[in-house]
Amino acid sequence: MALDYFAPGVYVEEVDRGSRPIEGVSMSVAGFIGFTEDVRGDAELFKPMMVTNWSQYLEYFSRPASDGFTDFDAYLPFAVQGWFQNGGGRCWVVSIGTKLPGSQPPSAEETATKVLTPGGKPSLSFNLQLPEGGSAPALPASSDSRILIQVTESTPKLEEDPDEDSVLPLDTGEFFTVSVQQGGQEVERYEHLTMNPEVDTAIADYAITALEESEYIQIADISQNGQPLSRRPANGYYEVAPPPYIAPPDRLPRDVQGMRDDREGLQGLFEIDEVAMVACPDLMRAYQEGLLDLDQVHGIMEMMLTLCENSFPGPAYRMAVLDLPPVKLGKNDNQAVPPQEQKPQHAAQWLRTFNRRSMFGALYYPWIQVANPRNGGRPLMVPPCGHMMGIWCRTDESRGVFKAPANETPRGVTGLAYETNMREQELLNPLGINCIRNFANYNRGIKVWGARTLVEPDNIQWRYISVRRLLSYIEKSIEIGTQWVVFEPNDMDLWERVKRTVSNFLERLWREGALFGGAPSEAFYVKCDGELNTHETMMMGRLYVEVGVCPVRPAEFVIFRISQWAPNQ
Template sequence: MALDYFAPGVYVEEVDRGSRPIEGVSLSVAGFIGFTEDVRGDAELFKPIMITNWSQYLEYFGKEGSDGFTDFNAYLPFAVQGWFLNGGGRCWVISIGTKLPGTPAPSEEEIATKLKSSGGKPSISLNLKLPEADGDTPALPASTERITVVIEDSTPKPLPEDAPEDAEPPLNTGEYFKLKVRQGNRVLEEYEHLSMNPEVATAEGDYVVTMLEASEYITVADISSSGQFLSRRPSNGNYEVAPPPYIAPPERLNRDITGSRDERQGMQGLLEIDEVAMFAFPDLMKAYETGLINLEQVHGVMEMMLSLCENSFPGPPYRMAVLDAPPVKPSKSFDPVLPERQKPQDVAQWLSAFNRRSMFGALYYPWIKVANPRNQGLPIYVPPCGHMMGIWCRTDQNRGVFKAPANDTPRGVLGLAYETNMREQELLNPIGINCIRNFANYNRGYLVWGARTLVDPTNIQWRYISVRRLMSYIEKSIEIGTQWVVFEPNDSDLWGRVSRVVSNFLERLWREGALFGASPAEAFFVKCDASINTNETIMMGRLYIEIGVSPVRPAEFVIFRISQWAPNQ
């Protein structure tokens, strides 16, 4: 608004008097940590990368042409696939390695990129030429960008300038090829007139193995067996040369899991991404099964997961960790098809030993049976966390964050590690263990039959996942949607505008069925007036708004009271 007017005329001024609606935030973005088959493309080890579908996961964490799963049955790929199968959308994934810590390093032949001829027979193999390192551990290349080898057509060497005029050029048999070493868009090296013939005349070409000995980046081995040199020539194309896998010593595993907030690595780096509202670490169970960590260390990681969810200063905490119950005991001969079943009393005793309660955690039991593409589709038991978070996301989309993510079918589940009955669930449900049950007797299949947090059982107001997430949704939405209020004049006009904006947001939630009450007045209240904003608080630059909401709660126990009735005659 102009402060002074000097010349006569008509002045048009734009005045912002309208309220700014609060838009609800998304609490449907998940985070995953674990082992992957590979780390390719834009993905980096220990750093989170956004994934929007399974094909994108394969692009970043699967080898070329692979199914994306691992030979040692890491649980992360199953969890991410279960997330997408059950309706999950955007998620963030962190790879903490492509081999289990302490695994023997693979030989050069095992990790070599093998090129084939046009007839599909072996031709040459490629390996990265790495700098020397101390000990037996290979040094990793300085750059995370992969080396790519390009094979193209070539010709024999041209005649030298001093050749006789009647000299005939070498015959182009088609066996010659060009090899380029690229990194991104840069051509690092280029070799022409290459042949698979070890005795090729130097005036006509160069044997590929001999010529590539001078390369600073790759080594080449001839793996062709027999046949003419033309039929042994590698096919044209682009071939990615993968570096050796990162294999950490077992004592470093906990450090890799924790990561660094400043470097955006590991679990701490994952929670630096504001949109991640739920996360899981399925391969914590793989580390425990294989004896890399003991049960006390498992408890330490779970404690850290819950503590990170509870601490999100300066805003309100809004994240939840989905935990998995460990198997009865670790075993290096653990059978993924028929594991030692953990009975209800076992998981109840384990939770009592863990002895950590939080409204920002959830636990599901038992493990689920899914198809293992790496083993011809045979079943494997995996932790349920990824599938359950997918159901959370699906429920958010179909009904809303206020609907309990239960009484729903988990997709991709072939069976359960233990079929809990009602009497056994009476032991687990009161202590916050959500059961996945088989209702075959009712022809309803497998259903998620629990919706509780891991809060202290006596703290009834935060008992349900839907209530905790609805309150987080309201708090985070209001926090982000009222940033415009900061530094506005702190007067009754601002109080009215803030009250109006928040009331409109809560009324919208009430109309959607998220708040309990026959009218908005019964469902919520918003107070922002002189009774709580005194002269002293205004002098300190503070604006107080009190909000009360009545969230809907799930009908966990449905009780029909039936009696015989005889009407008066």
């Protein structure tokens, strides 16, 4: 606004007095942590990597031309695939390794990058040059340690000062160049190479002999009998990865937990603001393999719930989807059993042993059956967390975050580890264990038949997943959408603008069906006046706004009361 007017005229001034609309945040971004087949490209071990579809997952976490799954049946690939199959969109993936801790290190032949001829036959194999001693590194190698090999055309050697009578060597097409690249830069180059070990060095160099001097790679001749031209490697780019990182078993809990400052592991995942739901499916694989005992599993689950509950300085808005360990408590409390042997009473007994309640956690029973590509498509039981979070995302997109993510069909599921009936669910549902049931008798297939949080059973205010997520959605959206208020003059004009901004946002939610009430006044209220903002609070630079909402709750129990009726004659 102009401070002075000196000349007569018309002055137009722009004054910002209206409310600013609040845009709802996304609650449909997931975070996964577990084992992967490989870590390639821009992805790094222990670091969260954004993935938007299954093809991109394969690009970062699978070997070239692979299906993305592992030979030891890691659960993370199944969870991420289930996430995308069931409607999930963007997610973040943290790889904690490509081998189980304590595994036997693979041989150099197993880790070698094999280069084929244009006819598809073996030609050369490449490995990284290991440090003295020939053992794999104790700590995970960074993505910068990967080497890129480029094979291109070449020619035979030419004399520097050829005579007029010199005969040029015949270019038979067998010659090639190997370029060794790291970090986008060429670090070594070998020209005039051939697969002929008896070649005249005045014409060309035998590839194996020439690359013995390399400081970056090891080379081996794996070609079959034939002429040098038929054994020549095909042109192209070939990635040479370092030996896989194999952690000692006692390091696994630290790798899962990670470091907040280094943006690694679970704590690094929670540094990504958009992640609103997290899961660690391979916690169950580690437990089944005896790498973690039940107390260690409980400790990591506790950490997941604690991280979800602590989101200072903003409101807590993340939820952890836990998996039931396949265990029957008794004489062997720490011994895993096949998921098919875990009955509803065992699930209830485990939850009493875990004894951790939180409105920011959810639990599903039983494990689900999916097709295992590494075993000819035969069935495999996996934890349901990834498929369930995909259903959360699907429900958010189709109906809204206020709709309970239940009575939905999980895609990619061919069966259940245990088929729970209604009487058995009467045991689990009050405890907050959501059942996945097979309604084959009703021709309805498999349905998710529960939508409760792990809050204390008597805390009915936060009983449902949809209510918890709706309130988190409202809180986080208001927090981000009212940042413009900071440092504005704290007067009655600002109070009214804030009230209009928040009221417009809540009225939009009411019209979408997220809030209960026949009118906006019945669905919510926004209070920002002199009663809340006294002279003392204003002197301290504070502005208080009180918001109350009436969320819709799922019709979990539908009761029809039917009686005989005789009309008056």
